[in-house]
Amino acid sequence: MKIRVLGCHGAKLSNHRTCGFLINGSVLLDAGTICSSLTLSEQGKIRYVLISHIHADHIKDLTFLSENLIEEKRRRPVVIISLGKILAGLQRNLFNNQIWPDFTKLPNSRNPVFRLKAIREGQTIKIDGLEVKAFRVNHIIPCAGFLIREKNSSILYSGDTYRTDKLWKAAAKEPHLKAAMIETSFPNALEDLAVRSKHLTPNLLVQEFSKIGKPRLPLYVYHLKPLYLKRIGHELKQLKVENLTVLKDGQIFKV
Ligand SMILES: [Zn+2]
Numbered sequence: 188m189k190i191r192v193l194g195c196h197g198a199k200l201s202n203h204r205t206c207g208f209l210i211n212g213s214v215l216l217d218a219g220t221i222c223s224s225l226t227l228s229e230q231g232k233i234r235y236v237l238i239s240h241i242h243a244d245h246i247k248d249l250t251f252l253s254e255n256l257i258e259e260k261r262r263r264p265v266v267i268i269s270l271g272k273i274l275a276g277l278q279r280n281l282f283n284n285q286i287w288p289d290f291t292k293l294p295n296s297r298n299p300v301f302r303l304k305a306i307r308e309g310q311t312i313k314i315d316g317l318e319v320k321a322f323r324v325n326h327i328i329p330c331a332g333f334l335i336r337e338k339n340s341s342i343l344y345s346g347d348t349y350r351t352d353k354l355w356k357a358a359a360k361e362p363h364l365k366a367a368m369i370e371t372s373f374p375n376a377l378e379d380l381a382v383r384s385k386h387l388t389p390n391l392l393v394q395e396f397s398k399i400g401k402p403r404l405p406l407y408v409y410h411l412k413p414l415y416l417k418r419i420g421h422e423l424k425q426l427k428v429e430n431l432t433v434l435k436d437g438q439i440f441k442v
């Protein structure tokens with residue numbers, strides 16, 4: 188599985204981009220950054236978008252993607268996938284003809300730019316050679332983490348979360364787990380803010396990661412708030428987690 192980091196931050200400051208990851212060229216994992224990182228032809232190859240939740244840093248580029256795809260020859264609807272509650276929120280809060288036109292019905296309902304596909308928690312769906320499962324995590328609005336498998340490798344994506352359990356349990360049982368992508372948003376000194384906004388700090392990250400029970404598993408940390416990059420980076424180094432990498436915008440990695 189090839190993962191291209193279009194953006195991996197929890198906010199926007201100068202050149203730092205918000206969360207969007209492209210898997211094997213056709214499946215997007217969150218949609219905070221698309222259009223500023225991909226050419227028009229690369230955007231045209233996107234078939235599926237997995238959405239963790241509807242905070243702006245995870246969905247904002249769905250707006251501009253819809254405009255960019257509308258003239259695409261041989262266009263088929265891009266399928267946006269998540270738990271039902273999350274997709275209902277997307278429809279109600281973004282594609283509502285107020286914040287943005289309803290591109291689930293445009294340019295026409297027969298062949299719209301986007302189609303929404305709700306999945307149940309724990310259900311396996313197959314998309315472009317990947318098997319995907321979603322699990323609810325603990326954020327201030329409904330949010331999902333994902334387990335994504337291609338043949339004999341799986342990766343876990345945490346979504347935005349504070350302390351949680353179901354996702355880690357599923358990851359602990361996953362026989363082909365090769366890496367975990369887990370959010371960390373604030374430095375340890377701002378744990379109060381992390382708790383109130385339901386995010387992780389480096390200290391909370393290490394506690395949550397240990398629940399997977401695979402201490403040597405490659406751990407890719409993302410969703411750092413750009414204001415605190417240096418402090419969080421320094422605190423992550425102190426953790427002594429063996430295979431920890433802080434993701435960077437533009438990076439490509441394979442699992
Ligand atoms: Zn976020």
Ligand SMILES: [Zn+2]
Pocket residue numbers: 240242326347
């Ligand atoms: Zn969020």
